[in-house]
Amino acid sequence: MKIEEVKNLIEKDKATVTDLNSLNELRIKYLGKKGIISELNQEIRNVPSEEKKEFGQKVNEARTLFIDFYEQKKEEFETILLNEKLNKEAIDISLPATKIKNGSPNILEKLIEEVEQIMMSMGYDVVDGPEIEEDKFNFEMLNIPKGHPARDAQDTFYIEGEEILLRSQTSPVQVRTMLKGKGEIPIRVICPGKTYRRDDDDATHSHQFMQIEGLLVDKNISLSDLKGTIDIIVKKLFGENIETRFRPSYYQFTEPSVEVDISCFNCKRKGCNICKHTGWITIAGAGIVHPNVLKMSGYDPKIWSGFAFGFGAERMAMLKYDIEDCRVFYHTDLRESKVFDRKEAE
Numbered sequence: 001m002k003i004e005e006v007k008n009l010i011e012k013d014k015a016t017v018t019d020l021n022s023l024n025e026l027r028i029k030y031l032g033k034k035g036i037i038s039e040l041n042q043e044i045r046n047v048p049s050e051e052k053k054e055f056g057q058k059v060n061e062a063r064t065l066f067i068d069f070y071e072q073k074k075e076e077f078e079t080i081l082l083n084e085k086l087n088k089e090a091i092d093i094s095l096p097a098t099k100i101k102n103g104s105p106n107i108l109e110k111l112i113e114e115v116e117q118i119m120m121s122m123g124y125d126v127v128d129g130p131e132i133e134e135d136k137f138n139f140e141m142l143n144i145p146k147g148h149p150a151r152d153a154q155d156t157f158y159i160e161g162e163e164i165l166l167r168s169q170t171s172p173v174q175v176r177t178m179l180k181g182k183g184e185i186p187i188r189v190i191c192p193g194k195t196y197r198r199d200d201d202d203a204t205h206s207h208q209f210m211q212i213e214g215l216l217v218d219k220n221i222s223l224s225d226l227k228g229t230i231d232i233i234v235k236k237l238f239g240e241n242i243e244t245r246f247r248p249s250y251y252q253f254t255e256p257s258v259e260v261d262i263s264c265f266n267c268k269r270k271g272c273n274i275c276k277h278t279g280w281i282t283i284a285g286a287g288i289v290h291p292n293v294l295k296m297s298g299y300d301p302k303i304w305s306g307f308a309f310g311f312g313a314e315r316m317a318m319l320k321y322d323i324e325d326c327r328v329f330y331h332t333d334l335r336e337s338k339v340f341d342r343k344e345a346e
């Protein structure tokens, strides 16, 4: 085929292109392995040498003619495709959005966060400890040796033999914190966390419950430091006019030990159902850290002294939010949390 004819053919073929596919077919027709222009290129070999240059230039012209057309068309078709796609995928931003339902923090979590804020404002750190605990930390190093009757009061879930258990109190975190302090630095921590006992669940008992443990170890610490600290917590949580009283008690890891009562906010000590007509409500156990406990964890009791306390988180939340059944804390019904949210806002 003469080169001029090829050029004419290209011009004619242009009109047949309607989309990317037909354009691609045309590309194969001219530039494919056996395409018209590719074959012209092969022919150069047979052209007498004085005509080679001119022939070559002409082939190039035909080639450029086709490629210019091809690239321009390709871009055109691709733009059309892209626009079609964009139109199809258009988002209608005038449609009203689906409402996101807000959850509510668990009421226990809320109370714990409040206590954490109060304690942090007094320089306490919030620490954590394992729920699967060793007998050594849960009992022995808290001055409760094997066979001690005090163990019976904390009906414990054992996991492996007699050594690994679900902690029955957060007090083992006291030991762990002192061991980390290596008998050298003062300590100010609280540890809120889950604890477990083999209890039958009812309105005021649960096999899983939460405690908020506190420990301070420093020099010259006395019962009045403990009283002042607890007083601040109670007033911030329950109100300025709430009083605190200590009653003598007994724990193996504190000496002396006390029960912490608060004056009944409901009846102002006149006597009602909540305080069982005593005018007072018990919210914590506490005391001065026993010298044996300090010693076992590497703190010399001749130099160091401290206080500790353990609040029952459910009990405090029940009192603060007027809840009668502790089992609601472990339901996953958001409506219950919402009720407490409303109560708080009132």
Ligand code: DAH
Pocket (backbone or CB within 6 Å): 168, 169, 170, 171, 213, 214, 251, 253, 254, 284, 285, 286, 287, 307, 308, 309, 310, 311
């Ligand atoms: N661990 C005790 C319990 O579960 C509560 C308690 C009492 C914690 C006295 C203390 C404390 O830190 O000093 O019954």
